Amino acid sequence: xxxxxxxxxxxxxxxxxxxxxxxxxxxxxxxxxxxxxxxxxxxxxxxxxxxxxxxxxxxxxxxxxxxxxxxxxxxxxxxxxxxxxxxxxxxxxxxxxxxxxxxxxxxxxxxxxxxxxxxxxxxxxxxxxxxxxxxxxxxxxxxxxxxxxxxxxxxxxxxxxxxxxxx
Amino acid sequence: xxxxxxxxxxxxxxxxxxxxxxxxxxxxxxxxxxxxxxxxxxxxxxxxxxxxxxxxxxxxxxxxxxxxxxxxxxxxxxxxxxxxxxxxxxxxxxxxxxxxxxxxxxxxxxxxxxxxxxxxxxxxxxxxxxxxxxxxxxxxxxxxxxxxxxxxxxxxxxxxxxxxxxxxxxxxxxxxxxxxxxxxxxxxxxxxxxxxxxxxxxxxxxxxxxxxxxxxxxxxxxxxxxxxxxxxxxxxxxxxxxxxxxxxxxxxxxxxxxxxxxxxxxxxxxxxxxxxxxxxxxxxxxxxxxxxxxxxxxxxxxxxxxxxxxxxxxxxxxxxxxxxxxxxxxxxxxxxxxxxxxxxxxxxxxxxxxxxxxxxxxxxxxxxxxxxxxxxxxxxxxxxxxxxxxxxxxxxxxxxxxxxxxxxxxxxxxxxxxxxxxxxxxxxxxxxxxxxxxxxxxxxxxxxxxxxxxxxxxxxxxxxxxxxxxxxxxxxxxxxxxxxxxxxxxxxxxxxxxxxxxxxxxxxxxxxxxxxxxxxxxxxxxxxxxxxxxxxxxxxxxxxxxxxxxxxxxxxxxxxxxxxxxxxxxxxxxxxxxxxxxxxxxxxxxxxxxxxxxxxxxxxxxxxxxxxxxxxxxxxxxxxxxxxxxxxxxxxxxxxxxxxxxxxxxxxxxxxxxxxxxxxxxxxxxxxxxxxxxxxxxxxxxxxxxxxxxxxxxxxxxxxxxxxxxxxxxxxxxxxxxxxxxxxxxxxxxxxxxxxxxxxxxxxxxxxxxxxxxxxxxxxxxxxxxxxxxxxxxxxxxxxxx
Numbered sequence: 038x039x040x041x042x043x044x045x046x047x048x049x050x051x052x053x054x055x056x057x058x059x060x061x062x063x064x065x066x067x068x069x070x071x072x073x074x075x076x077x078x079x080x081x082x083x084x085x086x087x088x089x090x091x092x093x094x095x096x097x098x099x100x101x102x103x104x105x106x107x108x109x110x111x112x113x114x115x116x117x118x119x120x121x122x123x124x125x126x127x128x129x130x131x132x133x134x135x136x137x138x139x140x141x142x143x144x145x146x147x148x149x150x151x152x153x154x155x156x157x158x159x160x161x162x163x164x165x166x167x168x169x170x171x172x173x174x175x176x177x178x179x180x181x182x183x184x185x186x187x188x189x190x191x192x193x194x195x196x197x198x199x200x201x202x203x204x
Numbered sequence: 205x206x207x208x209x210x211x212x213x214x215x216x217x218x219x220x221x222x223x224x225x226x227x228x229x230x231x232x233x234x235x236x237x238x239x240x241x242x243x244x245x246x247x248x249x250x251x252x253x254x255x256x257x258x259x260x261x262x263x264x265x266x267x268x269x270x271x272x273x274x275x276x277x278x279x280x281x282x283x284x285x286x287x288x289x290x291x292x293x294x295x296x297x298x299x300x301x302x303x304x305x306x307x308x309x310x311x312x313x314x315x316x317x318x319x320x321x322x323x324x325x326x327x328x329x330x331x332x333x334x335x336x337x338x339x340x341x342x343x344x345x346x347x348x349x350x351x352x353x354x355x356x357x358x359x360x361x362x363x364x365x366x367x368x369x370x371x372x373x374x375x376x377x378x379x380x381x382x383x384x385x386x387x388x389x390x391x392x393x394x395x396x397x398x399x400x401x402x403x404x405x406x407x408x409x410x411x412x413x414x415x416x417x418x419x420x421x422x423x424x425x426x427x428x429x430x431x432x433x434x435x436x437x438x439x440x441x442x443x444x445x446x447x448x449x450x451x452x453x454x455x456x457x458x459x460x461x462x463x464x465x466x467x468x469x470x471x472x473x474x475x476x477x478x479x480x481x482x483x484x485x486x487x488x489x490x491x492x493x494x495x496x497x498x499x500x501x502x503x504x505x506x507x508x509x510x511x512x513x514x515x516x517x518x519x520x521x522x523x524x525x526x527x528x529x530x531x532x533x534x535x536x537x538x539x540x541x542x543x544x545x546x547x548x549x550x551x552x553x554x555x556x557x558x559x560x561x562x563x564x565x566x567x568x569x570x571x572x573x574x575x576x577x578x579x580x581x582x583x584x585x586x587x588x589x590x591x592x593x594x595x596x597x598x599x600x601x602x603x604x605x606x607x608x609x610x611x612x613x614x615x616x617x618x619x620x621x622x623x624x625x626x627x628x629x630x631x632x633x634x635x636x637x638x639x640x641x642x643x644x645x646x647x648x649x650x651x652x653x654x655x656x657x658x659x660x661x662x663x664x665x666x667x668x669x670x671x672x673x674x675x676x677x678x679x680x681x682x683x684x685x686x687x688x689x690x691x692x693x694x695x696x697x698x699x700x701x702x703x704x705x706x707x708x709x710x711x712x713x714x715x716x717x718x719x720x721x722x723x724x725x726x727x728x729x730x731x732x733x734x735x736x737x738x739x740x741x742x743x744x745x746x747x748x749x750x751x752x753x754x755x756x757x758x759x760x761x762x763x764x765x766x767x768x769x770x771x772x773x774x775x776x777x778x779x780x781x782x783x784x785x786x787x788x789x790x791x792x793x794x795x796x797x798x799x800x801x802x803x804x805x806x807x808x809x810x811x812x813x814x815x816x817x818x819x820x821x822x823x824x825x826x827x828x829x830x831x832x833x834x835x836x837x838x839x840x841x842x843x844x845x846x847x848x849x850x851x852x853x854x855x856x857x858x859x860x861x862x863x864x865x866x867x868x869x870x871x872x873x874x875x876x877x878x879x880x881x882x883x884x885x886x887x888x889x890x891x892x893x894x895x896x897x898x899x900x901x902x903x904x905x906x907x908x909x910x911x912x913x914x915x916x917x918x919x920x921x922x923x924x925x926x927x928x929x930x931x932x933x934x935x936x937x938x939x940x941x942x943x944x945x946x947x948x949x950x951x952x953x954x955x956x957x958x959x960x961x962x963x964x965x966x967x968x969x970x971x972x973x974x975x976x977x978x979x980x981x982x983x984x985x986x987x988x989x990x
Contacts (some may be wrong), residue, residue, distance in 0.1 A: 050608060103361075103367035105370035106367060107385060108384075109371060111372045112373050112374070112383070114374075115374075
């Protein structure tokens with residue numbers, strides 16, 4: 038019988054599917070859900086850094102999972118975004134080591150410089166400021182992560198330099 | 205078996221069993237929220253912490269396997285301190301709104317906080333508030349009360365087979381819900397209310413209408429499918445306030461269907477008939493019981509030829525009522541008695557077993573290794589049977605289905621054969637051919653010729669191989685199949701397949717008491733002792749107009765196959781007696797006297813389920829108005845007719861008569877075996893055939909009046925469904941309004957494209973309002989664009 042509607046997983050583009058398939062190959066055939074975190078990251082990247090409900094449904098369809106199961110994973114981990122984010126997502130660690138090394142000052146500087154609060158995005162959609170828990174770089178505290186890079190031993194001056202470099 | 209010590213008491217337990225099970229078996233109380241014996245172990249509430257000797261910390265009893273010689277203390281200082289601490293944490297975010305909470309009085313959290321908690325908390329900060337979710341018409345949420353035990357989540361995944369609830373968010377932001385606004389659609393969803401240890405999930409229908417301690421509790425049996433699930437009907441001042449599950453591991457485990465839980469709304473419905481009514485000179489008027497009964501009997505007596513009388517009865521009334529109805533009719537001299545309201549092919553009725561049953565016990569279904577399910581939407585028709593088949597499937601049973609619709613099953617079908625009802629015979633021929641090839645059995649007379657031209661696919665072969673290799677296998681005849689034309693022929697082939705593969709031939713029967721109807725002789729061709737008789741079946745009774753009818757517990761426009769034919773016959777009859785719970789336009793138009801029948805919960809009686817279990821019950825709720833139990837009405841009618849043997853003083857006396865007539869009939873493999881007679885398909889092929897499934901919430905008059913059930917997704921069936929290929933052929937689009945024409949009758953309906961439907965079929969359910977003007981369920985149909 039023909040399908041009347043498109044499959045929800047059609048939202049995932051060919052390149053992303055290829056990426057997900059690479060992850061799927063690592064797990065047994067009947068354990069497709071093992072690739073859910075990778076799949077969510079891949080479709081998030083495809084969508085410019087955030088997940089929509091339709092994309093989560095697409096992942097559920099592609100991996101043969103219950104939708105709610107995908108929502109659970111996607112809402113549990115802080116690296117999945119459910120609202121649009123700026124081009125550069127600045128994830129500032131405010132956990133114990135960073136806090137004792139002055140992450141408060143770092144957040145203050147960022148908020149002042151970008152004119153946004155934690156959790157907000159600049160009007161030009163360039164930056165999103167996000168508070169995160171320990172990223173495992175305590176030896177370089179205070180630190181933040183932008184994209185796939187860690188920036189350590191931060192000072193206000195160093196931040197200005199980093200942000201200028203991004204533009 | 206190993207021996208362990210709990211609180212100084214020696215307890216025998218299985219090696220590897222969880223500590224909490226052993227304690228439960230030994231009646232040693234351990235508090236718990238997340239643990240439930242029929243669900244997987246989560247060990248996330250930590251309430252069952254106990255002290256085990258040599259373990260450095262308290263351990264959760266639900267997740268600690270037993271080893272020989274274990275010494276456990278559930279009441280040591282350490283255990284109590286741990287339980288107290290857990291309780292304090294659980295109460296941090298709990299609102300303490302017990303005075304307005306439906307769960308108050310039967311709440312595990314309330315109970316354990318008294319038993320195991322402290323009288324004060326060290327927590328003075330703010331409590332979190334969680335927004336409630338709308339999850340449909342059946343279940344109310346109060347999620348601030350939730351303690352995240354995840355029983356509802358696990359129930360969805362493990363039992364209902366649809367994971368609809370989940371825990372989204374993390375840590376302090378974790379919430380139980382559906383994440384998106386979505387109704388819970390499982391037919392077993394109401395069980396999460398019973399499972400919820402707090403008041404986070406309560407019944408939307410019952411909420412705020414009682415306090416638990418005001419309720420009287422009555423053991424009862426559910427009356428909407430052939431399973432006979434055990435329920436507890438709870439009443440306040442004689443009025444049903446709620447229905448909950450009652451554990452019976454032989455029948456329904458700890459679960460019941462939503463239909464059994466919420467159908468009581470129909471019993472409390474406003475259109476119940478409260479007084480006897482008679483029609484004189486075309487005018488309806490109220491009458492006393494004496495006058496109405498005399499009027500009814502006089503009207504029937506005026507028809508001198510008893511064979512001009514016919515009686516049809518709901519298959520969901522009590523055995524006692526069925527027995528008396530047939531006794532009355534046979535006493536008057538008529539064998540025109542039937543309860544098979546949807547069946548159309550009676551050609552092999554004499555080959556029916558003593559009563560069509562499962563051929564095994566319900567508890568054995570989960571031990572099946574293979575099954576072939578024919579013509580059944582089992583999860584909607586018999587939700588608890590769906591649950592048992594799912595359990596079998598989880599134990600790696602290979603279940604194949606042959607249906608006209610690709611239903612979403614709660615088990616993963618091993619093979620799916622989807623064919624129009626008229627093509628299902630061919631599919632069965634292919635399966636029979638595969639059975640001949642694989643088992644090497646000699647073909648019985650005529651079968652080789654019958655299947656000669658059939659193609660056998662790999663799927664056909666695999667299905668038969670599964671049945672053949674299984675230790676426990678069943679070929680299950682679904683309720684839908686029994687309503688189809690050529691039922692006899694299809695059943696014969698199913699019987700052969702069962703025989704060849706050494707499987708049980710099983711029946712899933714309509715209504716709650718088809719077994720009772722057979723055993724009490726409510727059949728035109730057999731009396732209560734199983735001796736043959738000669739009367740008209742339901743279809744013949746209405747096709748060959750009778751002069752007088754008794755309708756017992758029936759709505760003629762909804763409950764009988766081919767409602768237009770029924771209407772014609774009733775319109776032309778001289779006298780129609782309706783013994784009915786409800787007053788409806790259809791009944792007022794057709795009947796001459798309406799006798800108010802009490803609901804099943806308002807009288808004592810017995811239901812016999814599909815595995816042959818007799819379950820008797822006492823009245824649970826107060827009769828509405830002047831309605832009376834059916835057996836009392838029939839007893840008086842018997843007296844007025846001067847039929848002998850109608851001096852019963854109680855329903856128990858009636859039951860004793862049924863029992864002595866029925867003997868000790870059981871349903872088993874040998875009894876369900878069919879003796880071979882080469883079948884032939886008699887109905888012609890049609891361009892377009894209707895599929896008239898009886899939807900889950902249209903099965904009987906009570907359910908049709910249960911408001912909350914009528915708002916569920918499963919009740920939204922008022923349209924004509926066709927697949928896209930058929931739509932293309934007919935040039936009909938989704939949402940278009942068409943005229944459905946059947947046997948010359950016409951109904952306007954909107955079309956919904958649904959690719960689950962087999963080719964060249966139109967799915968218009970039976971039992972719904974708009975189908976009342978259509979003809980025979982599985983007959984030819986036309987769709988005309990408007």
